[in-house]
Amino acid sequence: MKTTRADPQPADFTDVRATNLAVVLRHLRANGPSSRASIAASTGLNKATVSSLAGALIEQRLLRETGLSGNRIGRPGTALTLDGSAYAAIGLQIAADRLTALAVDFAGDQLLLWHRAFDGGPATTGPGRAVSAVAALAQRAATRVRQQGRQVLGLTVAVPGLVDGGGTVRLSPPLGWADVDLRALLSGSLRQPGLDVSVANHAGLAAVAELRHGGHPTLDLTYVTGAAGIEAGIVVDGRPLHGSRGFTGQIGRFSLGPAGALTLADLAGIEPLVRRALPGFGPEPVTDLTPAVDHLAALARAGDAGALSALHDTGCHLGQGLALLANLVNPEVIVLGDHYAALAEWLVPAAAAELARNTLAPSGGGARLVASTLGLHAAALGGAVSHLDRVDTGVLPTNT
Amino acid sequence: MKTTRADPQPADFTDVRATNLAVVLRHLRANGPSSRASIAASTGLNKATVSSLAGALIEQRLLRETGLSGNRIGRPGTALTLDGSAYAAIGLQIAADRLTALAVDFAGDQLLLWHRAFDGGPATTGPGRAVSAVAALAQRAATRVRQQGRQVLGLTVAVPGLVDGGGTVRLSPPLGWADVDLRALLSGSLRQPGLDVSVANHAGLAAVAELRHGGHPTLDLTYVTGAAGIEAGIVVDGRPLHGSRGFTGQIGRFSLGPAGALTLADLAGIEPLVRRALPGFGPEPVTDLTPAVDHLAALARAGDAGALSALHDTGCHLGQGLALLANLVNPEVIVLGDHYAALAEWLVPAAAAELARNTLAPSGGGARLVASTLGLHAAALGGAVSHLDRVDTGVLPTNT
CATH class of the missing domain: 1.10.10.10 (Winged helix-like DNA-binding domain superfamily/Winged helix DNA-binding domain)
Structure with a gap:
């Protein structure tokens, strides 16, 4: 407080x-x-x-x-x-189906990008195994960049859900975590005193990456995750919006129906979309969404009526949700991230129309709806570059 | 941009x-x-x-x-x-039913508070007459503080609706205005070269007043107007949230039902509330809400079942709308302003319960729901003190 x-x-x-x-x-x-x-x-x-x-x-x-x-x-x-030769920064990204590690040097050039299959959904036995896997990956990434002669400026882990200012994951529905002090657990595992370890929300870090590398000429952008949930990373005047406890951007909770009705995540989420559009999913959560999204995109490209209809409906709901966001924070650019990006071609027309129709300001307050070009590891990139941003404020690294 | x-x-x-x-x-x-x-x-x-x-x-x-x-x-x-003796700042507030002028000296002491009856609703013949009335009131207030030997640091006008960064009122449903360049019109009328004239959103200015004078120990607060519309003034880390074009806080547009359904303003607005709770209103807009709100409060205090039921329902809807806001910007304090403040005793219990029930973060992300103590002229106060804030950043006035 x-x-x-x-x-x-x-x-x-x-x-x-x-x-x-x-x-x-x-x-x-x-x-x-x-x-x-x-x-x-x-x-x-x-x-x-x-x-x-x-x-x-x-x-x-x-x-x-x-x-x-x-x-x-x-x-x-x-x-x-x-000069990229002396320093590096690391971002890690935890999703229900995989871990990603990414490192950049101080010049912003990517040094490594690793993916690891990971079964981290709510059905698993808690965060212990996940933390070990994350720590091992972080350790390997840090060792790799050190072997290249670079000092690690810091390491930030991106997590979907509510992360407080101290690095505790208060609630992550996609991972099934509650009150996991990930920052302390990781710092303990890594045994590298002085290493700057942070934990932050996935969407917020992806928004930082978009601000820096997304090619959007604006300081007011919102990044919308389309993975195992919908969250918004809001950047205002070049700064991430953290709120009083860090719990911002929970647009997936928006309910567009009467009390108890479906939420935006139910109506416009990627998993509900692929379930509606594609046959054959069982009752268990679909954690690895990439093949389903690719399949859906192929159907849409081929003009499949069912796929196009499902994408249109999802786009309409998404636009209604984004209108609430635009009415409240008036971004200049709304970036559709993660799996939304691959489907943006079919989602954006309906979403943009609903966005404009449901905002008080003309033309959605000027908000442009665009697809992310940073891929599924935008949050890891944001985690890494946040450490470069810190140096760029004039806080030079202390050599260790 | x-x-x-x-x-x-x-x-x-x-x-x-x-x-x-x-x-x-x-x-x-x-x-x-x-x-x-x-x-x-x-x-x-x-x-x-x-x-x-x-x-x-x-x-x-x-x-x-x-x-x-x-x-x-x-x-x-x-x-x-x-030292309050040398400088003053003026805030004006335009509502559909009245104009308010308020001046403070540099020490923050109130020098004058004037109300003028004003018929500025959408049914009137446009902004010309209104601008003249505002200019006349501004002129009188400026003359008064000058007669007291004080230099005017600046004058800010609070308007409900969308105000862009240049001081043009893009859209004000309560006033029925569209694209009124109020800043230029007022600057022209006042004929006081060098006077710093600004125009800004009512809710945003009221939030500035709450930050400074509301007694809330926080830098993350949202002020909610309950007058002829519902808007939010959002302060993040001590700074007002302007968005890319200044069009933030339009929570009245939130739709909680299916597409085309009632908005939060319909469901939780003050005018719909008094219409539901009190008999005898005609089809024309109720612009002077104060007597109706006083009557409703008296009925609630006397235990009138119909009044209490209407207040409970409005509180529930308001809490659902505030949950969207809390999910997105995670304020520490939500201040119920204007007429909501007089009815807060009966609105807050239902609203707080719905707020907590509809946010992903536990306990509404920590948001406390409180009633404003600054009265119906909080926005005018915010307009005035914004000029003191500017001096307090170290930008000293140039003597004219």
């Missing part, structure tokens, strides 16, 4: 330095290799300051010099670029 | 100064009269810096010395306090 007004902290020269380090890092992150002179010209910092900041960042191995200047200001051959 | 990442601006000594001015102003705002020594001790600024900052603020007449030190650190008789 935050009980006091967010008073500003007194500022001193350390803050000026951190702010200006952030200016240089973000300029290079956004613009690619640039000369000191062009950084100075673009940011308003004077050249001596840029040189001093660059010197410190080179010494810390966050920047390096390169011959490839992206512009013509300054002498050729002296451009600066982000 | 915000199309670029919110890159930090380079920092220099001016920013350090502004940040530290903000630290001093907010310390005094939060803690009352304090000596220079106690400010230094509480904020971490050194005494020489505090003295220098205080000198500048006294010279600008934002602070004054007082004999009333609230603590025992430092010599008695040399405490600093906010």
